[in-house]
Amino acid sequence: NAGVMQNPRHLVRRRGQEARLRCSPMKGHSHVYWYRQLPEEGLKFMVYLQKENIIDESGMPKERFSAEFPKEGPSILRIQQVVRGDSAAYFCASSPPGNYGYTFGSGTRLTVV
Amino acid sequence: GDSVTQMEGPVTLSEEAFLTINCTYTATGYPSLFWYVQYPGEGLQLLLKATKADDKGSNKGFEATYRKETTSFHLEKGSVQVSDSAVYFCALSDGSSNTGKLIFGQGTTLQVKP
Numbered sequence: 001n002a003g004v005m006q007n008p009r010h011l012v013r014r015r016g017q018e019a020r021l022r023c024s025p026m027k028g029h030s031h032v033y034w035y036r037q038l039p040e041e042g043l044k045f046m047v048y049l050q051k052e053n054i055i056d057e058s059g060m061p062k063e064r065f066s067a068e069f070p071k072e073g074p075s076i077l078r079i080q081q082v083v084r085g086d087s088a089a090y091f092c093a094s095s096p097p098g099n100y101g102y103t104f105g106s107g108t109r110l111t112v113v
Numbered sequence: 114g115d116s117v118t119q120m121e122g123p124v125t126l127s128e129e130a131f132l133t134i135n136c137t138y139t140a141t142g143y144p145s146l147f148w149y150v151q152y153p154g155e156g157l158q159l160l161l162k163a164t165k166a167d168d169k170g171s172n173k174g175f176e177a178t179y180r181k182e183t184t185s186f187h188l189e190k191g192s193v194q195v196s197d198s199a200v201y202f203c204a205l206s207d208g209s210s211n212t213g214k215l216i217f218g219q220g221t222t223l224q225v226k227p
Contacts, residue, residue, distance in 0.1 A: 004156075031213065042117075042202055042217035043157070056212045091156055095213060102215070104149075104156035 004029075004094050005074075006105035013082045013112050021077040021108045025094030032075045033102065034067060037089040046090075049075060082112045115140040119203050119218035126193055126225050134188040134221045136177075136203035144205040146170075146179050146186040147215065151200045160188075160201070198225045 005024040013019050025032050031050055035043040045059040049069035060067070064082075069075040079086055089109045093102040120135040138146070145164045149157040161170030166181035175190045186203060200220045207214040 006156075033213070033215075035217075040219075042219040043215075045207075045214045045216070048212050048214060056214060059214075093157075102159065102213075104158070106154075106156040 004092055004103050004105035006090075006092050006108050008108060009106065011108055011110045013110065015083055015112055016081050019079040019082050019086070019110055021079075021090050021092075021110070022074040023077070023092030023094075023105060024074040025092075026103050029094035029096055029103070031095045031097060032069050033093045033095075034075075034077050035091045035093065037091060037107075039088070043091060046077070079110075082110070084112050086110060087112045115144065115205060115207055115216050117203050117205055117216055117218035119201075119221050122200075122220070122222040124221060124223050126223070128195055128225055128227050129192045130225075132188070132190040132193045132197075132223065134201055134203075134223070136186045136188065136218060138184050138186065138203075138205050140184075140205055144207070146177070147204040147206075148175070148177055148186070148188050149202040149204060149217075151202065151220070153199075157202065193223070193225045195225045195227050198223055 007022050033048050034046040037043045047060050047067045048056040064080045066078045089107045091107045093104045095102050117138050147162045148160040150160045151157045161172040163170040163179035169178045177186050177188045200222050202220045203218040204215045
């Protein structure tokens with residue numbers, strides 16, 4: 001049973017480009033969470049999704065950021081028109097319903113140049 | 114809102130020394146408490162957890178007790194190894210949202226020297 005798979009592991013984008021980060025949850029996990037880790041800081045919650053539904057996006061910046069978790073395929077975190085301040089590690093976690101037993105992926109490290 | 118405060122790092126210890134990493138929290142309701150560990154270049158791994166007051170979580174020689182009276186969840190290990198070098202995060206479940214969201218402390222870097 002593979003763990004939470006995130007790709008790419010490293011992503012370099014120029015300012016103004018779009019970044020797409022993918023997360024495939026563990027088999028049987030229907031809940032996906034995205035967190036952002038800025039340098040030297042802890043993880044900050046961004047968004048919580050279930051299949052085809054955004055449940056809590058209270059941590060998402062109001063502009064340029066969006067997330068989806070379609071019926072088929074991975075969850076996608078999309079950042080449009082990236083800026084240097086978006087450089088961070090983005091972690092996805094999945095869990096079964098009603099369980100705080102997250103499993104984290106290895107993260108995508110986004111660098112905006 | 115709910116928050117977690119960890120002791121500042123880095124913490125540098127010699128092998129076989131005793132480890133304590135302090136964690137205190139503020140929360141409404143009755144959160145669950147967690148310790149996660151992050152090795153260089155990797156994601157977070159759940160180290161241990163406690164779901165109610167006076168519970169003790171333990172794993173791999175690490176332990177932490179949920180102290181409601183002092184709102185603390187300090188991480189301890191009796192004898193650290195070089196392989197324990199990592200960043201340790203204390204976290205709590207956000208009881209106000211009931212969505213499984215976790216609130217993390219800023220992390221404490223542990224360096225163990227041989």
